[in-house]
Amino acid sequence: MNSNFRILFYPQRPSKHSTIYKIIKELNYEIVNTLKKQYDLAIAWEDTTFRNICQLPPKSNGKIINEHCNNISKNKIDEIFKDIFNYSSLVNPSTFCGKCVKKSNLNATHDGQIVECPVELPEEGFIYQKLINNTNEEWGVYDIRTPVFNQTIPFVLIKLKKESKRFRDRFTLSLIRETNAVFTPTEIGKIIEFCRNIGFDYGELDILRDANDDKIYIIDANNTPWWSSLPETESEYAISKLAETFKNEFIESDMPI
Secondary structure, X not given: XXXXXXXXXXXXXXXXXXXXXXHHHHHOOEEEOOOOOOOOEEEEEOOOOEOOOOOOOOXXXXXXXXXXXXXXXXXXXXXXXXXXXXXXXXXXXXXXOEEEEEEEOOOOOOOOEEEEEOOOOXXXXXXXXXXXXXXXXXXXXEEEEEXXXXXXXXXXXXXXXXXXXXXXXXXXXXXXXXXXXXXXXXXXXXXXXXXXXXXXXXXXXXXXXXXXXXXXXXXXXXXXXXXXXXXXXXXXXXXXXXXXXXXHHHHHOOOOO
């Protein structure tokens, strides 16, 4: 493949700060953002929580990545998560007693705050979530950023944070780890099932593991993810691995999305 291979992003064009931009650049493909040009593969791309359904012309290979991923609100994420994992991250703030996390139902707001329940008047537009103890002796407070390409998780990023910044999109260091060193085979299978059920062909999940019960919780799904900073040598490896996975899953594979 070379720069003659065109990928349509619609209705928006990906930012240069997005992970997919780095993947496409690594593969030397061309990005197009208009239906007037010919293209070889289409990706539904709109940086929003609730996406309008995009009507793109069908391709001969039938693949429009993330075509059916139109709702990545936290309520929707937990609804699908609960169906698959048989437990929930959410609490009823009117009846729950103790500390929980209040955050916007919208994606990528990073506005979590710890509140004491029960809450007399729960605020509309917010969810109330279990206070997940995402700490361990080796890493301290950490998130598990999980890139997904169809049915493949090439690796995960352990994003280390200061406890005071645990609900913010700021981290002190990212570490690349093998997927099966962080998740069990059963967990990996359920993560892929979650993505399939929410229409999530490509993107990155934020997953926490609770040190109290050792369960994992999918708390965010981002179908237009931005690149996470890494040291130069690790960044080169990560981009190369992500590009290889993208190519294998969406271009060279005959498996339907």
